[in-house]
Amino acid sequence: MGSLGYVFASLILAVAYSASAALVMGTGLHAQIVPLWVPAGIALAAVLRFGMGVLPGVFLGNLAFNFYLTSSWVDSLLAANLLSSLMIASGATLQTGLAKYLIDRFGANPLQPSHHHGLYRFILFAGLVTCTLNATLGTLSVYWIVESPGSAGFLNDWISWWMGDSFGAILVTPLVLALLTPRHEMRLKRWLRLVSQLSMVILAILALNHIFLSHLQTQLNRSFQQDIRMLDAQIKAVVQQNLSDLTSLESLVLPEGRPDPEAFRTRVLEIQARNPSVLAYSWDPLVPQHELETFEAETRRLLNRPDFAVYGASLHPEDPFVPVQFVEPLELNAPALGFNLLSLDDRRRWVLQAQRSGRPLATQIINLTQAPKEPGMLILHPVYQSQETNPLLGDKRLVGFMVGVFTVERMFRAALQQIGLQNIEFALSEQNVDQPFFTTAELPQQSPLYSRFLLDVAQQRWAIEAYAGLDYMAMHPASNAQLMQTLLVVVGCMGALLILGMHDRERTLMAQVHRRTQELAHQARHDDLTGLPNRFRLMEAIQQRLTFMPELPFSVLFIDLDRFKMINDSLGHQTGDKLLRLMTEGLSRRLIEGSELYRTGGDEFILIVNGDIPHAIQEAERFLHLCSRPVEVDEHHLQLTASIGISHYPEQGDSLDTLIKHADTAMYRAKARGKNCYEIYDQGLTTAAVHSFHLEQDLRVALKERQLVLHFQPQFNLKDTHLCGLEVLVRWQHPVKGLLPPGQFIDLAEETNLIVPMGWQIIEMACEQILMWQEMQLMVPPVAINISPQQLLEADFLEHINEILARYGITRSQFELEITESLIMQDPDYAIAQLHALREAGYRLALDDFGTGYSSLNRLKHLPLDRLKIDYSFTRDIGKNPRDEAIITTVIALGKSLNIEVLAEGVETQAQYDFLRAQGCDSVQGFMLGRPVPRHELELSRIA
Template sequence: MYSGKLRTIGSIFALALAYLLAAFLITGQGMHQQIMPFWAPAGIALGAVLRFGPAVLPGVLLGSLGFNLWIPLTWNESLTLSNVLTALAIGSGAMVQAGVAGALIHRFKAYPLTPESGRSLLTYALIAGPISCLINSTLGTSVVYFVNDAGGSAGFFKDWLLWWGGDSFGAIVLAPVVLALLPERKVDKMRRWPMVIRLVGIVGLVLLLNHLLMLRLDSQLRRDFQRDTRLVEAHLFSAIQKNFADLAYLGQRFSEPGGMTPEQFRDRVAQLTAENPSVRAYSWDPVIQVEQRAAFERATAEMLGEPGYAIYGESLLAEDPLIPVQMVEPRALNRKALGFNLLSLGDRRRSVILAQSSGQPVVTEVLNLTQAPDQPGFLILHPVYRLIGEYGPLHRQRELAGFMVGVFTVSQLLSGSLEGAEINDIRLRLTEQDATMPFFSDFPKEGLDALIGRFELRVGQRNWQVEAMPGPDYMAGNPSGNATDMQLLLVLSAAISTLLVLSMHDRERILMDEVDRQTRSLAYQARHDDLTGLPNRSHLIETIRKRVEDPEVRPFSVLFIDLDRFKLINDSLGHQAGDRMLQKLAQLLVARLPKDSLLFRMGGDEFILLVEGDVQRASIEADRVLIATTLPLDIDDVRVQITASIGISHYPDHGEDLGMLIKHADTAMYRAKAQGKNRYVVYSEEFSDQAFHSFSLEQDLRVALDERQLVLHYQPQFDLETMSLVGTEALVRWNHPTRGLLAPGHFIEMAEETQLIIPLGWQVIELVCDQMKLWEQRGITPPQVAINISPQQLLQIDFVEKLNKLVDGRGVARTSIELEITELMIMQDPDLAMMQLHRLRESGYRIALDDFGTGYSSLDRLKYLPLDRLKIDQAFTRDIGKNPKDEAVILTIIALGRSLGIEVLAEGVETESQLRFLSDHACNSVQGYLLGRPIPAEELCIGV
């Protein structure tokens, strides 16, 4: 809890610092003190709120407050209440603006880096910029314009527009950069850095273009400012000359006989003061001899109506006369000056002496005025002479009558000159020649020194060094300094460029996400089965490899699961039903197996289960699988039950790699099938010997077929009434080169499993036909030969055509060949089997049903089969005289054959009692060891 609060506090101060630094960096990009056209902090605030939530909003207030308190300090000596209130209002507006924008973006899901559509990007741009930025631009401009006249205003609307555009720039362009630099989760750097670089490039390009614009405007501003500075110089010079002219005019009036009355003086001064606001006072200070003092005081008191008028301030030297202030206007504001003796002060005495000796006006040092103690001012002493004598115009003499004194304020002199030049907000700094400190300055603490203009101004005997610089209002009002339109155009260009970059990034993101999804999908598909979703063989290989390579590998077992008679499901219900059954069975097994076991599908109806632990644990899980597989499954409205055979191999006892473990588990699985299916068998080494023997035998059989190592033995068949030879059954033998003569029981089942039974069957038919042709060539009438046909061979579509071609090609009569089929053959595909049998009958072959009574043949179907002979299986014959039930079956088959008109032959007759039983009950024919064993054709006794 506390760590979360600390992180939040840290985020707040980090945001405040970032906001403040960005504000400092962006300062100088505009003409206004507080209104910046590219306000990057707005984007930092919005990005932080979108990333960290509204809890960091106080950081926006702190950063904005710090910057807006720093701005006035660069222009004023101290903060004012209006400065603080302005900073609080702007900071609050920035905080509210970021919060509202973040809430709206979340509400409309208009995230800039992960937009749902192109419309989402447009929504983001509208919310982040034009809509939300109305808040602080309106509040901030109003406060700056109406509450705190910070200067630099180009008018409320333009200030508002520039503020709105600057905040929009930051929010639209910078917020995505912040989000990319502070992602919520680990993302691909190759994806986000190009976007960041592009967006930063947009910012840099905009600032560069603005900088070039500022340089161009600055150059123009310099030219305009230098022109205005010369204009100010001219107006200042004119104003000072006017002051001298006014003093000369007043002095001339006093030099005339009778001078000026106080009323005339007052009226004239009022007129001059109205025309020249820099004037604080005009005074007439006549020269009075010391002996005339009393008379002068009485006359002046009477003239002015000032009974208390008296000269004060004694002259510094005894020989000095008195130069008192006799009249001063405006009198009400300068009454204390009445009677003041100019020669009572050293600086005034020096100015009087200088003016008297030069005959020119003299400007005193700067002084603080009584009327304006906080403003520097100056005095101009203009000597006034009176002409005396009657020597003609060229020989007249003059004497010093007194001084016209003008009192002026520097600030009013300067402001009046600026107003006369119609120039707004030029700051001036005045320094006496050779002085180190200025006596007047309204420069800011930090000025734009590069824009300072300089000129000299001579005032009387003094030289003033004047420095001028433009104030913010001058730059805002100057046509060359008004960059609002171009800067707003740059803001719009930056916003459009940002949307294009974000759109490009979004397309790249979608493309990369699709590539990632496809890659993950392909990787998933490569390691999982498409049908069941289970891990596949590749996944199994990877899993086993990792386990075996693990130094701390633990024992585990491999369970090879094969479904019993699954082919029957596909053949009877269809492959789609078989697929659905595999899916349901996979789901059932996954749900019932423990979490530490892994189920894989190898393909078809084969599965592999990895089980942790010893063989006993594997046996428990094998029982669980066997129980699960026997549960009924509803497939296409058909309830299906199936069983499985499982072989188990154990690591490391039965192998240390996947190949060996699967091989041994597969061997054990086949042993389970051989033992009756629906069971599991744990691998034993003897299974490998048997498997190797079976594999070796298969390979030898393939060679045997190529080298025609098969031979035929023939077992005679006899008619029971005549005991004459009526036919033979061809029985195949394998003359193995090393193992000798092998009976069918050694290789027929293996041939059926490996599909070698088909080429084997055709080779048997060829051997029979060749033998029958050989008998004919020797003049022997061939007996009827019965040939066993495998189900795989009979159910080939082209079997009949191929058989006819082979038999006819050998020149053998089709009627001499009897084809023996089994009940299982008919059960596998009844319709196709029935069609093939009828085609064989139509072709002229005899048809016999072998092993009758051991299967589940339908008697209804039997009556439609084109049969010539039923063969009673030896399983019934061997128990004649021992089992009445077997005898009853035999009698039933004989009766069935007689009623259907089908000959009946009994196999396996080995005793006389069996022969008599069959003869007594009218069986048609027999074969067995009693009458003849299978022998080579050369040993078969056939009459010529």
């Protein structure tokens, strides 16, 4: 929508806002707070439909309505009305904008919620939360700035405002949104059902509210009429009291025809103290013209006022004077002293009427001296005295007038206060006169509560019109509008929620089905543990590449974690799973653009890398480095390595199966090279893989058919050259290939985990041979057997070997178990504990190939060893490499310091033999002294 479109939409919104406000303004008891505020919903729906650009329409509509409303009933400055209207309009605009933001942010559109909690969020954000904003600003405005009528207190006004805005935002917003829905986005039947249902709910709420207000008005009117009857009686009592007070003042008139000044003053002050409507009392005597000078002189003496004089000439020459002689309170009414009532036409008329009737006469005074803005009432009470010449005849003569001046408003307010009423306004007029001579300052233009009654006051009859303002209705005990209207709003919100829920049920169900389908599709294509794409997703991705981008080269990197099974076996699968999650999270974050990582098995991954082979090699090297980073899992410091095989499309395969098979073959070649490296596939690897596969199958058969044979290599003591031990070396008598050395099948056995059953078979074969030699009465030295790490780290290794030796009756000291440094490196704590258990059980322990590994000397001192074996790689260079000789010398010295026997392997020359003997080496073995031979070629001494 362009800028002109927003301007046009804002103007339409402003008109709609003001018009709807005018329609619902009579739904409450407050002049400005409407408990069912429809415009809030119109504004929010328009902003949701057309965007924030129509917010000016909300501001203008609210401003126009509130300024007109306050100007019509608030007698205050224009600035106050404008400030209040600006404050309310700003609050409404901010409230609508905030609701729009929250609804969009949390997907709470009432017609299309993005979540199954969307409707609850709509009620929360559109109404209950955001409506507190304008409720606070608006209530502060009408409560403190313009003081609009109908207030029930700040808290109740705030609740009514908040409730009214919530009604509009929650109930009206969905209806207007539905009406603003474009035709192409609606399904007519569902749309009609939604509009009709929401309309019926809103109309029902408004109708119920109207019925309730009508019933409430009837109750309030009945109560109001009762209050007016009480007020009528109280006003009459106040008037009668005023007349009684005048009569009591008449009794103060002395025979001299005047009251005593001090007694008069005291009595007036007493009356004024209990009657706040009294402004003044005065004594106005009747003075013949010929006695005027005497009267003035006597009054100066009585009042001690030398300046006293009667002023104002009588209108008729034959008229006497009726001057003000005494007036109280004097301080406020001193200018009235000496005023002649007969000098003004209306006063003369009142005096003559009171004189003729002989009774008090009440008249209204438009402007009072003390309170010019307060109309007053003046009562002339004629005072008569008996004739001294003939008192029995009862003849009386008029001596003057006792005059009382009262404010009408104070008289009425006093009457209200005495009966405990508030917030009732009045208009007073003479009977049969339309224009009132007195009205209260806040007289409502229209009031549903009205009463008219007549008041007779000293020969006058006044018509009194009483109005109950909005404050009367809001504060009256019979008014419970807020509770009922709150209930209506709650019921309406529940109805709207039910309707919207039913309307959205089909869409919600479809969304749930779609979402669940997506979740299942994601689960079908991703690994549960790591969240990586799985083999199924890999097949889809490769198929898409081959179909849509056949010219794009890429490489398949088959990644297998080295020795991961050992972590599962030793630390548990839970630790292994955590390690996989942490490692894959780190690898996923560091993938370069164009690379995709998949998990295809327990510890197997496939990495797809776009580009040529050098790019794949670069990524393989980077991946090996990332895999080798240490990871902390459950207080274990773990470090893995990986073996990677690489195949490249299209040179090494044009299908996924072929590429994976070739990468897998290359990966096994990498493992065979020592692990923690990568290998690029070539055709020769396939041949080697086929050979390895067949060899593995033959090895399984060999274990089953016991095709393994044992050879023994003698070990000699250098001190006396006697035989001190035999090392068991395994050979494989292959039915086709003949006798195979261990180098051709031991690595394969370790890789396929056949090394464990092979190890137990070798131990049993060694026990059988030892038992055979012992039965032949031959002297059998300790027999050394190599134990693989996988076998030794088994939890039941000690129990198993004890059971085998016990079955053959072989003593444990007859066996020397040879281990390598790699065993210590894999799990140092467990391995050392296992070795101590073996040593305590009586087995001899030897560390084979010492010096070729990476174990620390600090760890060596904790190993319960009987023998260190120097690797032949050091022995063969004796006499050629001084460094190797230095190492041998150091190892021999280390063995002596730790009380561990030292044996050197690979002794093949006399020079090697002499050097080792000269350095104090304990024992040797090698081709010079004896090659590995079958059992029948070994010569053993007989027991003497």
